[in-house]
Amino acid sequence: MPVQNAKLSPLRYPGSKAILTNYISSVLEENYLTDCTIVEPYAGSAVVSLALLESLVAEKAILVERDPLVYSFWQSVFNHTYLLIEKIYNLPITIDTWNAFQIYRKCDNISSHTVVDLGLAGLFYNRTNFSGILKAGPLGGHNQSSQYKIDCRFNKHNIISQIERLSKFKNRVEVFFGDAMEFLKQNKKNFLKGNFFLYADPPYYLKGKSLYRYWYEHKEHKALAKFLLSSNCNWLVSYDDHAEIRKMYSNEISLIPVYFDYSLTSPRRERELLISNLALPPIAFCHENLQPITTA
Missing domain, CATH: 3.40.50.150 (Vaccinia Virus protein VP39)
Known part of the structure; x- marks a missing residue:
């Protein structure tokens, strides 16, 4: 098939x-x-x-x-869909956000912050880092001096559409940390x-x-x-x-x-x-x- x-x-x-x-x-x-x-x-x-x-x-x-950021993203997609979408819609895709979100990237568990905030950070770093590697640096570099900037792979419309599409599976998916x-x-x-x-x-x-x-x-x-x-x-x-x-x-x-x-x-x-x-x-x-x- x-x-x-x-x-x-x-x-x-x-x-x-x-x-x-x-x-x-x-x-x-x-x-x-x-x-x-x-x-x-x-x-x-x-x-x-x-x-x-x-x-x-x-x-x-x-x-x-x-990984608490990846787990939290999937948990948010299926169980907090529209809160996640709202946060994505309002999120500035900038190097300032990249720096501010370091507090989430340092987390080793899921109890320090809300699951949606951790999930949003996971998505953000995945879409703004080199090759989607969460531990990597930002696209465009810290000075944003290269041709491709930090937001070049963060198409909010497409990402939100994907999340809405996946949310329809919520009763068929279980996510464990x-x-x-x-x-x-x-x-x-x-x-x-x-x-x-x-x-x-x-x-x-x-x-x-x-x-x-x-x-x-x-x-x-x-x-x-x-x-x-x-x-x-x-x-x-x-x-x-x-x-x-x-x-x-x-x-x-x-x-x-x-x-x-x-x-x-x-x-x-x-x-x-x-x-x-x-x-x-x-x-x-x-x-x-x-x-x-x-x-x-």
């Missing part, structure tokens, strides 16, 4: 998995998992879950996010009781520390692999193609290396891995920027 994902998520992420949505839809169909509840323990842009919800491939979605591994361990038995599909897109193994505010060390990547490989739930994980990741999942028969075409600073091609305990169909015409690697 073709999945429409264009401009669905208001959040920008390096290595966006939007190009995977059609393929994951085919994985669900191949394994008789349509109408499932999709669980994303590393929600980020949540574009895969949102696209599958909108196309009715998935019935419900569970989003888990450790916390550590992905803790959530998975606590709910391991629940995943076996219903029609669940776990899609994990953890921080990159090699560049995670430079891209995300919350990243994994080697032992944490290994703990995720141990959990997945010992679990009987239906799962698929996407990773940067690294020898250590291949080693962790060496006993998993469904491993497909693919090329992703996407841009951080300039268009380039990256190798990534799709790994699953499900039967993975061939990658064919799912997206023009997703290509199989014939020799792993």
Whole structure:
């Protein structure tokens, strides 16, 4: 079933998995998992879950996010929609706002400020920082002396339209704040009781520390692999193609290396891995920027 994902998520992420949505839809169909509840323990842009919800491939979605700004954004989208929209409408997209919002960027929890203020800050930094990286600097630099200014990717009309579109899923989405591994361990038995599909897109193994505010060390990547490989739930994980990741999942028969075409600073091609305990169909015409690697 073709999945429409264009401009669905208001959040920008390096290595966006939007190009995977059609393929994951085919994985669900191949394994008789349509109408499932999709669980994303590393929600980020949540574009895969949102696209599958909108196309009715998935019935419900569970989003888990450790970053308080990203969690608060999604919580605000689905549960405080019009207050968030009002704040976006009235928000000055300036370097002064960027500096003033530092108080939110320093938060490590969700109890210090209102969820909408934290969510607004998460959206603001995502749309005004280099490549959508929350820990990065502002587009245009602190002096705003470059060609592209801080507001060049903050189209309020488009963002508000996206939020209104997504708010229609509010009764089909649950959002949780916390550590992905803790959530998975606590709910391991629940995943076996219903029609669940776990899609994990953890921080990159090699560049995670430079891209995300919350990243994994080697032992944490290994703990995720141990959990997945010992679990009987239906799962698929996407990773940067690294020898250590291949080693962790060496006993998993469904491993497909693919090329992703996407841009951080300039268009380039990256190798990534799709790994699953499900039967993975061939990658064919799912997206023009997703290509199989014939020799792993």
